[in-house]
Amino acid sequence: MIKKIDHLGIAVRDLDASIKRYEDLTGNPPAHRETVKEQAVDTAFFPLGDVKLELLKGISQESAVSRFIDKRGEGLHHICFEVEELTTAMTALTALGFEFVNSKSAQGAGDTKVAFIHPRSTGGILFELVEHPKPTLE
Amino acid sequence: MIKKIDHLGIAVRDLDASIKRYEDLTGNPPAHRETVKEQAVDTAFFPLGDVKLELLKGISQESAVSRFIDKRGEGLHHICFEVEELTTAMTALTALGFEFVNSKSAQGAGDTKVAFIHPRSTGGILFELVEHPKPTLE
Numbered sequence: 567m568i569k570k571i572d573h574l575g576i577a578v579r580d581l582d583a584s585i586k587r588y589e590d591l592t593g594n595p596p597a598h599r600e601t602v603k604e605q606a607v608d609t610a611f612f613p614l615g616d617v618k619l620e621l622l623k624g625i626s627q628e629s630a631v632s633r634f635i636d637k638r639g640e641g642l643h644h645i646c647f648e649v650e651e652l653t654t655a656m657t658a659l660t661a662l663g664f665e666f667v668n669s670k671s672a673q674g675a676g677d678t679k680v681a682f683i684h685p686r687s688t689g690g691i692l693f694e695l696v697e698h699p700k701p702t703l704e
Numbered sequence: 705m706i707k708k709i710d711h712l713g714i715a716v717r718d719l720d721a722s723i724k725r726y727e728d729l730t731g732n733p734p735a736h737r738e739t740v741k742e743q744a745v746d747t748a749f750f751p752l753g754d755v756k757l758e759l760l761k762g763i764s765q766e767s768a769v770s771r772f773i774d775k776r777g778e779g780l781h782h783i784c785f786e787v788e789e790l791t792t793a794m795t796a797l798t799a800l801g802f803e804f805v806n807s808k809s810a811q812g813a814g815d816t817k818v819a820f821i822h823p824r825s826t827g828g829i830l831f832e833l834v835e836h837p838k839p840t841l842e
Contacts, residue, residue, distance in 0.1 A: 570753030
């Protein structure tokens with residue numbers, strides 16, 4: 567059902583300072599930066615093998631990431647799994663007892679579909695599921 | 705310096721119940737189970753692409769994992785990066801301002817060498833570095 571880990575979402579207070587830190591760790595600059603307005607976050611991506619580290623900084627006090635940092639401090643915010651078909655995965659995982667934060671999927675960055683599994687049904691970890699757009703035939 | 709994410713360490717209270725949960729999520733049984741006496745943990749590994757999820761249950765109250773759960777509850781315990789040469793990586797990262805929990809590397813499972821970077825120098829995440837044994841020529 568789950569194909570692979572897509573990325574790890576890491577909540578940070580200061581995006582520029584954190585980018586410097588992950589440049590030091592990985593030896594590379596971020597491959598991509600993006601503001602995702604719907605989630606109220608600024609992001610920076612560091613690819614590492616076939617997984618990405620995604621730094622997340624809230625850009626408003628209502629951002630889930632800002633609230634997470636207020637409560638728990640900086641650190642891992644979520645683990646994202648890639649799935650083939652998001653709706654199919656949500657139905658199957660719901661039948662197995664996993665609870666989704668929202669019953670419907672949402673639009674993610676880069677034309678993806680995303681949904682979050684509530685930490686109370688996973689042992690304390692916020693899991694995101696992502697379905698990437700299918701490549702179109704030329 | 706860092707080649708890839710080797711595994712994600714996940715602290716759990718009940719290993720059998722958690723194995724059931726990750727079998728449901730991944731669609732597969734654990735590839736490997738092992739008791740690591742030096743770390744006082746029972747572990748189970750779920751490979752996912754080129755990364756492994758490592759479930760960790762403390763087997764004594766002195767286990768770092770048991771203490772982590774007492775303080776923070778279940779959840780992500782550490783992110784492990786694979787490096788080519790652990791000593792070289794430790795020297796380079798120390799020069800960049802990262803602080804190691806212990807100044808010397810330790811013996812890990814399966815003849816690996818491991819070291820942990822203190823969360824206070826990483827933005828709240830415990831990073832492990834692992835050097836795998838080099839394949840020997842026949």
